[in-house]
Amino acid sequence: MNFPILSSLILLPTVGALFLFFTKDKEGNNSTAKYVALFTTIVNFLISIYLWISFDQSTSNFQFVEDRTWIEGFINYKVGVDGISILFIILTTFITPLCILSVNNSVKNRLRDFLIAILIMESFMIGVFCALDLVVFYLFFEAGLIPMFLIIGIWGGPKRVYSAFKFFLYTLLGSVLMLVAIISIYWIAGTTDVIQLYELGIDAKYQNLLWLAFFSSFAVKTPMWPVHTWLPDAHVEAPTAGSVLLAAILLKMAGYGFIRFSLGLFPVASEVFTPLIYTLSVIAIIFTSFIALMQEDMKKLIAYSSVAHMGFVTLGIFTLQQQGIEGSIIQMISHGLVSAALFLCVGVVYDRMHSRMINSYGGIVTIIPKYSILFMLFTLAALGLPGTSGFIGEFLILMGAFKDNFLVAVIASLGVILGAAYMLWLYKRVVFGKLVNEDLKKMFDLNRSEYLILSCLAVPTLFFGFYPDPLINTIEVSVTDLINMHNTNIASK
């Protein structure tokens, strides 16, 4: 047995949080707490990079597997990664230190507690992407609600209580049905071990109901239309770092869940319900794009754009084509980087002006040029300009969709245009135009840490836009195998 690298990835942030618990912070000076948190998360990031380097890309088997008895004769604590999950782990460990860097201005009181919540959240998020047992997955998936509820509720905006409750109850309601399904799977197949379940397969007559139960959870978390309404509220009220975690990682749990569990465990049902997913995805893409066009609040606009982007992701996953699924994964990674960056961009101007309304800005390009350039880059990445990572994802998804269903692909392509419309219009109204609001002149450009954070996000966005091979190579074999497994399952039924 080698060094349990995945468990240490999961545990390290919690250990850091424990350390933080015992640090003493004086009034107004929280630098110790922040350095501890930053150090922990950066170490975690380095470990995950090491994980990626030593990851064998030529096989779709799960690697770094740890298997321990947890509840005698029932559940094993089993974690492992394949090409799909490793990218999400790296995304998580990459985004979290940036979140911690960004809390300088946005979180005024109880910074230490905030950092503890973020670190514990990171543990749970990594756990979700590693878990190879349904119960372990559920545990991490649900446990994440607690820190996020507190992050929104304690450090959020004026309507934070409502948003925190909505977020918590929506997600919980979706998830309890998944719990029923997980326990049922245990009684049907005799195990909750994902690898064994892949081999055994689940009886086709149960698949539809089980699929729907998992769907109820993932649809809320994705979020898909019409259960997306918690997301804009949660985003608007959450502090910047909370929004970033929510958009960049929490939403990806559901997309990951669709690939790992819905496709992998219920191939027959996935075929049956593809039209449902297509319909909801297309509605999400078109409908929420229109809603995004009408938003006055920058954070809300980006929140709705997230719903639209996740619509692309679900569409791509259920094309069941190599390109579609690969596109979805890359789209999720890219959206993780870009939406995080956009929320941080909003956070930057919000910290200075304390307004998220689009109409209170305008013409800031001459005042804060550095900011405007980076904001421009991320806007373009969000609308999928070639040369940014957003393009690769959307392009592959649409390619997969065209192979599978022409009509859906055409409608979804319209969404790309709408996406360009609302993003560019947002950018135009905020950055260009006449400088009407005199207060804006007092704004100062990006400080060092903001500059660092946004550049850190800009580099991979551009790099993977031009050279997506590292991503594609990592996921390729796993996705191919997933599709092969799916096809053989369908053929044998």
Added chain:
Amino acid sequence: MENLNLVLPEIFISLSIMFLLVLGVFKKNSSKITFNLSLFAILITAIITINETFSVSRETLFNESVVIDSMSSLMKIITLIGGFLVLVISSSYLKTFKIYNIEYPVLILSSILGMMVMISSNDLIVFYMGLELQSLALYVLATYNRDQLKSSEAGLKYFVLSALSSGLLLYGCSLVYGFSGSTNFDIISNQLNSNEYVLTFGIVFILVGLAFKISAVPFHMWAPDVYEGSPTTVTLFFTMVPKVAALTVFIRFLYVPFLNLIDQWQMIIVFLSIASMVFGAVAAIGQTNIKRLIAYSSIGHIGYTLAGLATASNEGIQSSIIYISIYVVMNLALFSCLLMLRRKDQYYEDIEDLSGLSKNHPLLSLCLLVILFSLAGIPPLAGFFAKFYVFKAVLEQSMFFLAIVGLLSTVVAAFYYLRIIKIIYFDKEKDKYDTDHSLWLKFSLTVSTILILLYFIFPSQLIEVVSRINII
């Protein structure tokens, strides 16, 4: 000659009660010494129980009217531990109200004795005797703060309604006796068959009486009033210990004498379970008093334990026992927090009094956070595992409706737990509370919170203990 060692715990505790009474009467100002001696007595009883009975798989005594098996010894130990902790954290509360008297430990001991008799009863008469012994002690305990109107009201209400339910129970017992010709559980089990319709009445009467004792909907009316009115430490006792005993008797009745009549009672239990889960979740939303809220939440939790019982399987029974054990720990933790809300000799019981607690008392709030999320059943806390085992057993029997209703009501219940968390963490702070709590109170809060928080690391141990219980 019977092996009297098996009932040594009961014998010892009865002797201690008599001794303490005599001591209390003849020695002046003996409150403190009675308290300490009774704690000591409970401790010794627990040790005797573990030594003498824990390894016994099943033995009967006194013409098979008393049974000692793994369930009875486990439940007795839970009862004793619960009683010990209640007694140990009561003192400062009782001193505040100037009711720190010798009667309190003696009453608690007698009710524990009654429960221990109930738990190992294998005979209708023995069972009823134990039940009445514990009930009579509990009536007095409910009115223990007799200068307060609410406490007297609680005691009276509890007495009247409980007497009614005991009457129903006794009537049911007489019907069952009439059909089977014996008061012994094992004989009844062999004699009864489901063809006799009047017998169903007997079963229903007994179940109604028992449902009253564990406050399952629709026989829960007394619980909120009694819980609110009684002294807080007595309420803690009510929510923990008698429930454990009554649940054991419930299991015993369903799976020994009525085992062959599953078709008759399964629907009743499912109904009680669903009604309790849903009602407990919905009715708690509007409450403003913490003790009332706990009353409703305990009704909900009883619903989940009943869900385990309704499965008619060993896994179900085991899951119920796991549930009630974890519930006892959570309740202890919650009440320890409640007992810490003291400012200048006054205790606070409204949810609003928790407002902004996290600013002045970060550690206490953190404990409450853990406890409340655990009660709501959010992983990875102990409360989640309790529900998880129950629903695992329920789904094994393909009772999907029960499972889905139960899980949906956890979402509703989550709302009111979240509301308390919101008040603690998101609202404006109030004045500080006193922090000079007794060591035992701090101890019980710390230990129970750590158990809840870290249960997920060692989940197998509890299952191992409980898995020895095979009733069917």
